[in-house]
Structures are given as C-alpha cells and as structure tokens.
Amino acid sequence: MDRTAGIVVIGNEILSGKVSDTNSSFLARELRRMGVDLRRVCVIRDDLDDIARTVRQFHESYDLVFTSGGVGPTHDDITIEGIARAFGRRVVRDPDLEQKLRDFYKEKVNDARLKMSEVPEGAELIYGGALAFPTMKIENVYVLPGIPEILQSKFLSIRERFAADPFHLRIVYTREGEGMIAEFLNDTVRLFPELMLGSYPKIGDPEYVVKLTLESKSLEYVERALAHLLRILPDGCVVKTEIL
Amino acid sequence: MDRTAGIVVIGNEILSGKVSDTNSSFLARELRRMGVDLRRVCVIRDDLDDIARTVRQFHESYDLVFTSGGVGPTHDDITIEGIARAFGRRVVRDPDLEQKLRDFYKEKVNDARLKMSEVPEGAELIYGGALAFPTMKIENVYVLPGIPEILQSKFLSIRERFAADPFHLRIVYTREGEGMIAEFLNDTVRLFPELMLGSYPKIGDPEYVVKLTLESKSLEYVERALAHLLRILPDGCVVKTEIL
Numbered sequence: 285m286d287r288t289a290g291i292v293v294i295g296n297e298i299l300s301g302k303v304s305d306t307n308s309s310f311l312a313r314e315l316r317r318m319g320v321d322l323r324r325v326c327v328i329r330d331d332l333d334d335i336a337r338t339v340r341q342f343h344e345s346y347d348l349v350f351t352s353g354g355v356g357p358t359h360d361d362i363t364i365e366g367i368a369r370a371f372g373r374r375v376v377r378d379p380d381l382e383q384k385l386r387d388f389y390k391e392k393v394n395d396a397r398l399k400m401s402e403v404p405e406g407a408e409l410i411y412g413g414a415l416a417f418p419t420m421k422i423e424n425v426y427v428l429p430g431i432p433e434i435l436q437s438k439f440l441s442i443r444e445r446f447a448a449d450p451f452h453l454r455i456v457y458t459r460e461g462e463g464m465i466a467e468f469l470n471d472t473v474r475l476f477p478e479l480m481l482g483s484y485p486k487i488g489d490p491e492y493v494v495k496l497t498l499e500s501k502s503l504e505y506v507e508r509a510l511a512h513l514l515r516i517l518p519d520g521c522v523v524k525t526e527i528l
Numbered sequence: 529m530d531r532t533a534g535i536v537v538i539g540n541e542i543l544s545g546k547v548s549d550t551n552s553s554f555l556a557r558e559l560r561r562m563g564v565d566l567r568r569v570c571v572i573r574d575d576l577d578d579i580a581r582t583v584r585q586f587h588e589s590y591d592l593v594f595t596s597g598g599v600g601p602t603h604d605d606i607t608i609e610g611i612a613r614a615f616g617r618r619v620v621r622d623p624d625l626e627q628k629l630r631d632f633y634k635e636k637v638n639d640a641r642l643k644m645s646e647v648p649e650g651a652e653l654i655y656g657g658a659l660a661f662p663t664m665k666i667e668n669v670y671v672l673p674g675i676p677e678i679l680q681s682k683f684l685s686i687r688e689r690f691a692a693d694p695f696h697l698r699i700v701y702t703r704e705g706e707g708m709i710a711e712f713l714n715d716t717v718r719l720f721p722e723l724m725l726g727s728y729p730k731i732g733d734p735e736y737v738v739k740l741t742l743e744s745k746s747l748e749y750v751e752r753a754l755a756h757l758l759r760i761l762p763d764g765c766v767v768k769t770e771i772l
Contacts, residue, residue: 297726299566300695301557302741304550308571313545322543324578327552327569334568358710358727359717389707396710433731451544463633466602466640473603482541483602487677497546 290346294353307352319448335366353430357396368404413441455526457492476509534590538597563692579610597674601640612648657685699770701736720753
C-alpha cells in the first residue's frame with residue numbers, strides 16, 4: 285500500500301528567519317524510511333485562516349498529514365484552534381487532560397496552563413514518547429509540537445503505524461557533469477518511466493561531480509534500471525555505486 | 529512600502545529526505561533583513577502541474593516570489609517549463625543565452641547544454657553574482673538555482689532591489705516558563721495589537737527558559753511595547769534584553 289503525506293510547519297519564527305526549521309527534514313527522512321511518499325511541505329504563519337485553509341487542503345490531498353508547532357500555552361499558539369476550524373469542530377477541554385494538568389500544577393494551575401488541555405472536539409489522544417503529554421490525531425492529521433527534541437521523540441513513538449513497502453535506493457557517483465551525462469539519464473527514464481531518477485551536482489568535491497539516485501518500490505525494477513544506466517555511461521565516468 | 533514574499537522550493541531530493549533544504553532559511557533571513565514580510569514557503573516535487581499551480585498561486589498571493597531548484601540540464605529540471613505553464617507562456621530559447629552557451633562549449637555543445645538557454649517567453653534576464661549565467665525574472669517571480677552556493681551569490685547580487693522599511697526587533701530572555709508568563713504576554717498583545725510577539729521555549733539551556741521576540745516596523749511602537757512588558761513581568765524573571 286502506497287501512502288502519501290504532507291507536512292504543515294506553523295510558525296512566524298521560521299518565516300522571519302529567527303529559527304531554521306529542522307522538523308520537516310527530520311520527518312522527511314523518517315517518512316522515507318517508512319516507505320511513505322512525502323509530497324509537500326508548507327511553512328505558514330501563526331494565522332488562524334492560513335492554518336485552517338492549509339490543513340484542510342492537506343487533509344483532502346494526502347493520506348497522512350503532520351503539523352509542527354503552535355501547541356504551547358501562549359497567545360501565538362493557535363494551531364489547535366486552526367485545525368478545529370479546518371474540520372468545522374469546536375475547541376473543547378479534554379476532561380482527562382485537564383485533570384492531569386490540575387494534578388500536576390496543583391495551586392499553580394492557571395488559564396494558560398489549562399489551555400494545554402484544549403483539543404478539537406473528537407480528537408484522538410495518543411500517549412507515548414517524551415513528556416506525559418499526548419500526541420493529538422484528528423482524522424488523518426497528527427499534531428506535533430515545534431520543539432525538535434519533543435517532536436522527534438513523539439514521532440518515533442508512533443512511526444510504526446505508518447510503515448509501508450520500502451523504497452529501494454541505488455546511488456551512482458560520476459566524474460562527468462550533468463551536461464555530459466544528461467542524454468544517458470534521458471535514455472534511462474525513457475526505458476524505465478516509473479524510475480525515480482535524481483541528479484545532484486556537487487560543487488568543489490574532489491571525489492565526484494554528480495550524484496545520481498535511482499529509486500523504486502520494486503527492487504527488481506531499480507536493479508534493471510541501474511544495470512542499464514551503468515552499461516550506457518561512458519567508460520571511466522562512474523566513481524562508485526552505493527546500495528542503501 | 530511593505531512587501532510580502534513567498535518561496536517555492538522545487539525538488540524531490542528534499543521531500544525524500546536525501547538533502548536538507550537550506551535555501552529557504554537563507555532567503556528567510558535575507559528577506560527579513562531587507563524588511564520584506566515572508567508569508568509562506570512550500571517545498572514541492574519535480575512535477576509540472578505542481579510547479580505551475582503553486583507558482584501561479586504564489587504569483588497571485590505575494591508581491592515577490594522566489595523559486596529554488598530544477599533549472600539544470602537534466603530530465604528532472606522542469607522548473608522553467610512549469611513556470612511558463614503557470615503564466616500560459618511558451619518555452620523559447622533565448623538567442624543571446626544560446627550564443628553564449630555555444631561559444632563556451634564549442635564542439636562539446638549538445639541538447640542538454642542548450643536546454644540551459646530555455647526561458648519562458650518574455651522573461652527578463654538579470655546578470656550578476658556567481659557564474660556568467662543570469663537570474664530569470666518572469667512577472668514577480670525570480671527563478672533561482674538549487675545549489676546553495678550559487679543561489680546565495682545570485683540572491684546577494686539582486687537583493688538591494690527588494691529593500692523596504694526594516695523590522696525593529698527586541699529580545700527578552702526569561703527565567704520562567706511559558707505557563708507562568710503567558711498572562712503577561714496576553715496583556716501586552718491586547719494593549720499593542722500590532723506587535724509581533726513571539727515566544728520560544730528552549731530545552732536544557734542553563735541561562736534562560738523562554739526567548740521572547742518583540743517586533744514592529746515602528747521603532748517607537750516596539751519600544752513602548754517592550755517597556756510595558758518589562759514593567760509587568762515579575763521581579764527577577766528577566767535574564768537579559770537584546771536589541772537587534
């Protein structure tokens with residue numbers, strides 16, 4: 285079963301250049317490892333309409349959606365409200381979560397802290413990973429926090445549920461530039477139209493000039509495509525081949 | 529004059545986790561420095577429809593659009609064709625560019641290399657920065673390459689044309705967590721509704737727990753908001769204040 289995914293990163297701090305987003309590249313690598321086909325990543329503002337519209341669109345376009353950021357106790361944490369709006373649901377306090385927060389903070393409980401018990405009505409709560417705090421799931425949307433350490437721990441605690449057939453990857457490093465080898469790549473994708481063939485020039489690397497990636501969910505297909513490409517590339521062009 | 533911007537990053541290699549995108553965070557920092565308000569970043573596949581649809585949408589939504597990636601000589605470099613489709617234009621060979629490529633490669637010129645002379649009809653070519661190769665501009669869309677070193681050099685060579693009023697930024701580091709200070713932040717944004725106020729908890733930093741950012745294009749406004757916030761935060765809560 286092939287599953288597609290989209291990631292919505294929510295946070296003014298990324299768009300204003302204060303923080304570099306590392307969550308989407310972490311999720312991209314992990315999803316790939318699980319055989320999930322990531323189709324789009326969007327970084328958007330802490331803006332209710334933007335969040336609601338984007339999450340709705342992703343919900344309709346991809347099998348799995350992950351959001352990152354905007355789930356804390358402060359004024360700019362409006363992801364929950366935005367997602368509720370995307371699904372036309374109300375925001376409600378989850379009674380269990382509220383009780384847990386009251387037990388934890390005791391006399392120090394306040395409105396900001398209780399805001400952490402708010403969920404879109406009908407959300408599923410998944411416990412596991414860093415913090416006692418659960419991951420929220422609404423339809424096909426998984427709501428992850430923005431802090432990288434917590435996001436990573438939370439994702440790793442749920443990733444097995446996303447496992448699909450793996451991608452098979454072969455890598456070829458060449459001594460010749462793209463302008464020289466393009467015709468051989470074109471020939472290969474003409475004969476193997478389902479092959480995912482990437483071509484990535486590297487500047488200033490003494491070992492190679494272009495890294496080629498060949499991928500497919502069919503091991504036999506990628507092996508045949510690789511054999512073809514290696515056969516037609518000029519003598520001495522290939523530095524080395526890797527299997528990942 | 530306030531200008532908005534969007535960035536479209538084009539490349540399967542990023543979505544499949546092979547390469548981490550650093551171009552969008554570079555552009556985010558640079559645009560912020562120039563006073564430009566970046567509203568959205570999308571990472572999309574090397575797919576004609578995706579490129580055409582996304583570039584069209586960004587073109588209609590933001591004052592400035594930057595694309596990154598997909599402009600080389602190989603089969604997966606289809607950004608030019610996608611952008612042409614976004615504007616309903618044909619792809620044509622630019623005669624000057626074609627001549628330059630023929631002069632440079634001489635007897636080694638081939639179709640793949642001449643592909644680099646293709647532009648959406650009517651594109652403006654801007655020379656400057658790394659490589660003799662120009663940056664393309666179609667309407668409000670600037671077409672940048674995916675290789676970070678070249679993208680950076682190309683952007684720096686054109687950035688002055690984007691200069692707008694700068695943002696004024698003040699940073700406050702606190703010893704207390706978000707749950708404790710949220711009410712003071714809420715009070716500040718209630719009194720200063722135009723303030724851009726960000727709150728970023730840091731895990732495991734011995735010096736501070738939350739970094740607060742206060743921003744505005746009005747220096748006087750951000751100074752007044754900062755004075756208010758510093759007045760209402762509890763004694764001993766502030767580690768330090770920075771002006772950037």
